[in-house]
Amino acid sequence: MNLALWIAAGLLAAVALAGGITKTFVPKEKLAAIHGAGWTADVGVGFVKGLGIVELLAAVGLILPATLGIAPVLVPVTAACWVLLMVGAMITHGRLGEAGFVVVNLVYLSVAAFVAWGRFGPESFIG
Template structure:
């Protein structure tokens, strides 16, 4: 179970890192042209960049607290925050044309985060 949680956490951290880097460093206009990025055309550049920084913080928050053993409770807290972020992402993608594949992908990320939160708050807690 611990190994499955670490694998899920690593996958989700990579997703968060890639999404964060993209939103922080790629211009909003270019993001709007990409599949799944259409929503950025209606969002301000600052908002998109802040979302990117949140995703970068999530990537760090999913891994670093457990690795350095400083406040490891932040791992499941970050996972819960990711669940909330994915709910918002699903709503946003649905509103911008019902992009089913992106809603489904966000649902997969949400499920991974829920699994991490459940596992790290519960049976495989770092404090146990």
């Protein structure tokens, strides 16, 4: 189970890193033209960049605390926060009628919930 949790956290970190880099460094106008990122046209640049930074921090929080052995409880906390982020993403894509992206976000939510459950529970880094 420990290996499965590491793989799940690694995959989520890769998704968060890719999304974070895109939202942080790609101009908002270019993002708005990408399929699935049209929502960025309706929000401010600061919101998009801030969300990108949150995703970059999530990528770090899913891997580094456990790897370095410094505050490893941050791994399941980050995963639980990712669940909340995906709820927001599902609502946003649902309002835009983008059912495919709602499903993708649900998959990410499920993986994050698995990591949070596993790291708070049976394969905890605490103790």
